[in-house]
Amino acid sequence: MRNLDSSNMLHGRFAQFIAVFTGTISAVSDGMQYGWTAPVIPILESPNSPVAITESDVVWLENIYMLGGFAGLPITIFSVDKFGRKYSILIAAVQNVVAWFLIAFGTSVEYLYVARFLSGIAGDVAFVSAPMYIGEIADQHIRGILGSCIYLMMLFGILVVYSVAPFVSIPVSSAVGCSFLLIQLMSFPFMPESPYYLLLKNKKEQARRSLQRLRAVMDVEKELEEISTAVERQQNERGRPIDLLLVKSNRKALLIMSVLNCAQHFSSISVILMNIHSILEDAASMISPNTAAIIFSALMLIASFVSAGLLDKAGRKILLTSSSILTGLSLLLLASYFAVKNNGTDVTSYNWVPVVSVMLYAVSFKYGLGMVPIVMTAELFPTSVKALGMTISDAMYVIFAVVSIYLYQHLKGLYGMHVPFFLFASSCFITAVFTMFVIPETKGKTLEEIQQILKGNTTEKKTPSVEHIEEGGNEKNEDTRL
Structure with a gap:
């Protein structure tokens, strides 16, 4: 019996790892966007630059990413509660795909501005919804290591852009960033939604099925009831902004x-x-x-x-x-x-x-x-x-x-x-x-x-x-x- 329990626990943790891994692949792209200006601006400033830029453009290309993050704040609040944690991650991935296409094929600096702004919004949405998703699906004994995955992915993205961008063309480095997003868009839709979010939306049966997949066991009633009680208690505590x-x-x-x-x-x-x-x-x-x-x-x-x-x-x-x-x-x-x-x-x-x-x-x-x-x-x-x-x-x-x-x-x-x-x-x-x-x-x-x-x-x-x-x-x- 103990071996069976250990096997179920192992399978459950593997299922959680797959969900977290596919849910955080886009962070590689976010890391590449974050570190993008360091290796790419020297290329843009060179005589053979595919897009002519000025000194003031350099400042804006660095700062507009942050401005996109600010603009994404109301979008993030609306998205994670309206569409859920899972679909917010996917929406951000689509935005980033568009951003990479604009960077790859843009013929003027305005295209780069729009791309950086879009990637800033996407990064804001992803770096709220993904940690939220991980925190709500993970077993408490491995929540720390799973929660760190998004940061590991982002750091890997910084390493990728530092290692690739100085030595290839801008369209090629953009294709590398886009490839990680395409992997996510082909895999993450098949992962379960957060049981916390489903219970918030009064979808108890869907929450049960989600938990069964994440824990790799059929009997999840005890944990489901605990989550349901916690959600109900926390909902009774008013959720107005002032309550923070x-x-x-x-x-x-x-x-x-x-x-x-x-x-x-x-x-x-x-x-x-x-x-x-x-x-x-x-x-x-x-x-x-x-x-x-x-x-x-x-x-x-x-x-x-x-x-x-x-x-x-x-x-x-x-x-x-x-x-x-x-x-x-x-x-x-x-x-x-x-x-x-x-x-x-x-x-x-x-x-x-x-x-x-x-x-x-x-x-x-x-x-x-x-x-x-x-x-x-x-x-x-x-x-x-x-x-x-x-x-x-x-x-x-x-x-x-x-x-x-x-x-x-x-x-x-x-x-x-x-x-x-x-x-x-x-x-x-x-x-x-x-x-x-x-x-x-x-x-x-x-x-x-x-x-x-x-x-x-x-x-x-x-x-x-x-x-x-x-x-x-x-x-x-x-x-x-x-």
Whole structure:
């Protein structure tokens, strides 16, 4: 009997992995779009450019992607609740296909503007609906590793565009990005919808069938009832926008995600991704910018794979805390180098320091700060305000990206490159303290248990897999249901 249960569990987890894998393939394309300007703009600025651009066009090609993300906010809120998590992912994939076609065959910079704007909207929709889908279909014991898949896919996309785009034509690199979307459009429609969403729409029989496919067992009544009870309770808690601030658990979830989104960008990730060439200028004799970018993105991807395997074993808090400290130390080393250089000291014999600092940063950031927040986004908000909460989190992610880039350019111009990096290092150390004292551990917890922890109901359950904590922290013992 135990072997049969183990076999069912294995098949169920395999089914969840297939659903998550096919649901996050589009993130490879999103990663390619995110990193697209770094290798492609030099091509567009060359004498043989297929599309003539000016210096102001470069700025707009970088920023219009972010503007598309802002424009996608109301679309995201509407889509995930109206069409569901699954079909929102597919809609975003179609948008991205259109964007790649415009990039490949556009004859003027206006085509590129439209493409970048569309891909920004698609990225916003996908990076809300996909984590939401994963959080709602995954078994709590593997939700961390499954939730990290979308970020792994995106990092792989950055590595692909850094490795391919500098060496081929723009239509060829666009075809590579489009191919991942076509794979998703041919496979993901056959995957089940989130049982949470189906229960929200009063489709209990469809939710039962979805859960049966995802767990690879026919008897899912116990889990279905738990989900149904959780959805019903969360629906009874009003889902108005103001409830993100009025309800204690929602307020804490919003605070945590605000800090984590701020921490990600104030640890300088967008700054480094967009300025890695100038940051490593001193080390040009050691390594070329193209090679450095490929190594940097490869290290991030490897670190993320390691993190994915540790999320459901070590837990979120230890990864976040240690990552914040190590990231802060790597930035402190980088800032110190530029401070010494800015003081007029000859640092020629130490031009290896920026390379070591940036590569150490790639590893230390991605295994914690770069991975854990996207997993927790799908865990912390209840069903009643999940779409809105995750969309606001995504909006803050974009806002903090823009602010961090502006601060970097402003402080660098006024005081030197070392000042913003000292600021970013300090932010990392503050994040470590916040993580230790404020953020709850969500490893191995059901979505309902996490809500109870956020409410302050911390009564520990004796049998986590079968018991359900009801509103108010009272436990419903397994024996009463047998």
